[in-house]
Amino acid sequence: MKEVLVLGAGYAGLKTVRNLQKESGDFHITLVDMNDYHYEATELHEVAAGSQPKDKITYPIRDVLNDKKVTFLQDEVTKIDPANKLVSVKKNGSLHYDYVVVALGFCSETFGIKGAQENALQMVDIDTAEAIHQHIIAMMKKYKETKDKNYLKLLICGAGFTGIELAGAFVDERKKYAQIAGVDESEIEIICVEAATRILPMFDDEMAQYGVNLIKKLGVNLMTGCMIKEIRPGQVVYAKGKDDPEEHVVEAATIVWTTGVSGSPVIGESGFEQRRGRVMVKPNLTAPDYDDVYIIGDVSALMDSASNRPFPTTAQIATRMGAHVATNLAHQLKGEATEDFDFKSLGTVASVGNTHAFGVVGTKKIKGYPASFVKKAIMNKSLVDIGGLKELLAKGRFDLYH
Ligand SMILES: Cc1cc2nc3c(=O)[nH]c(=O)nc-3n(C[C@H](O)[C@H](O)[C@H](O)COP(=O)(O)OP(=O)(O)OC[C@H]3O[C@@H](n4cnc5c(N)ncnc54)[C@H](O)[C@@H]3O)c2cc1C
Known part of the structure; x- marks a missing residue:
């Protein structure tokens, strides 16, 4: 049986697992995260300000896993050794994989500024x-x-x-x-x-x-x-x-x-060629020298051929990468060729408190109170995308103006 190891249960990692666990085949998934809950990083500012309690933006990871296909391990990843197909974790030693998905997300970037x-x-x-x-x-x-x-x-x-x-x-x-x-x-x-x-x-x-x-x-x-x-x-x-x-x-x-943010320090520790904790991935989202290592979400950099610059790291692209990697892994596990990732942003909306927002959806500019409604709808869609309807119902986020 092939072993798929997914590191990080944020937008990218959890979306990979949620989609891949629906596929049939002779494989097992192990998901590793240092927390036993998933959190919506896009809402952290609301917890910081005190507008939302943490349980409104978190849910237990095990709640959304199929335990016949997936084992969840609460542990901290310290290093990836792609040459030997091993991952070091703090409590459980070394984990072997046939395929690994690295989705360890972002950390704070201080640009070396003193203090x-x-x-x-x-x-x-x-x-x-x-x-x-x-x-x-x-x-x-x-x-x-x-x-x-x-x-x-x-x-x-x-x-x-x-x-x-x-x-x-x-x-x-x-x-x-x-x-x-x-x-x-x-x-x-x-x-x-x-x-x-x-x-x-x-x-x-x-x-x-x-x-x-x-x-x-x-x-x-x-x-x-x-x-x-x-x-x-x-x-x-x-x-x-x-x-x-x-x-x-x-x-x-x-x-x-x-x-600013950079990718997880584990990327640098593992010897990948990187800049600010991000690896420039191939079009199918694998690491430059390894077809069995996928690197996605905030630890990846993917060129946007339209702007000739890497796409900005967002929850939107992280989630779409997760879905794409699940498809590619399903192909690889059946001995089929992988597909290249194609991304077009749906837009960006910034919230300014509970009742103001502004941004662009598709080509349409939106502002003010209606924009804040759109922003909340986007956040709810994101919650359904990763956690499913059950989590949306559990969070009671139909009250769009809490
Ligand atoms: C306040 C704020 C607002 C934002 N608003 C938006 C927005 O409106 N739209 C948008 O698209 N994006 C937004 N973003 C950006 C977005 O949150 C990130 O791009 C997104 O979270 C990246 O997803 P990810 O899955 O790569 O990583 P993350 O969400 O960071 O998840 C990483 C996971 O890995 C786990 N992990 C990390 N290190 C280890 C380790 N060593 N061992 C084990 N587990 C580990 C973490 O516990 C976490 O579960 C916002 C970010 C912030 C902070």
Whole structure:
């Protein structure tokens, strides 16, 4: 019997398993993840802000597996040895495979900026998102004791897609934070520090400007053109452009790092040729030198021939890659040829809190309240795609305006 090993139960890995377990044939799947639950990484900012409890965006991995076909192993992957078809995991030693699917996802990228890891809060999984929320609550309580205004400041490093969505979620929760601190909500300051002067490159000028105007209108202090040089405890040090010799400082008791992500460090540890934890995969999604190693989701880079640049890493492409790999594995297990992956983005919609959003679906631009409805529908579709209808029903996400 052939052994298929799937590493990571995020969008890419879990979609692979969900589809492959429906195929007949003489094979067994082992799925490894360090958590026993799947989480929707696209909603982490809501847990960080406190708009959603973690159980709204998580479900047990075993709930969606066919245990006749799949064994789930809760363990941490440390290294892949493609030459010997082995994977090292922390608790269970070595796992042998005939085919492996590497879908270990993203981690925070600090670009070597001093103090970013130590002095800023990261938002990369459920634990770190929950830690942000707990930190904010603690800071609001500290304000009550000390009346130091820095405790009322929430500073986001980076105004990319994630930073903007987090800022929007903070705006929504401002009232609750203010109640804890015993102040008016206007006293809660939300700041976004960003090096670029033109943000949101995934959108055209008009749509990006709409996003900028929206978050400013909601009261976010958007500091663009500010290059972060260092994070000190409670301080972000920045320069106003490349040639600015001066050191500028903005203070805040809550500093969250959302400037970028890279692929899992396991990719580098395993000796794959990579850049920022991502492997440039072949059109059928296998690793350059190995037909039995698939690399998908945020640990992969796939060229978009239209733009001549790699596709952005998103949950959308990760899920589609997962489905494609299940098809290719089914072919390989029957001794058939694999197919090349073809991707066309369905669009991108950024949420700014619970009732605002903007973006593009197909070729149509959408804004405001209707866009926020579309965004929630996309998230629900994603939940059904990976977890099935059962998980959507369990999460009770028909209340689109929680
Ligand atoms: C706040 C936020 C908002 C976003 N919004 C959108 C959006 O609107 N649309 C969109 O398309 N994309 C969005 N993204 C990007 C999207 O979340 C990622 O591209 C997507 O999660 C990648 O999926 P993946 O399956 O590759 O990895 P992940 O979702 O990161 O899953 C990786 C899995 O691997 C497991 N794992 C990691 N390391 C190990 C290890 N060493 N051993 C064992 N298990 C391990 C993890 O526990 C996890 O289950 C957003 C991201 C963030 C943070």
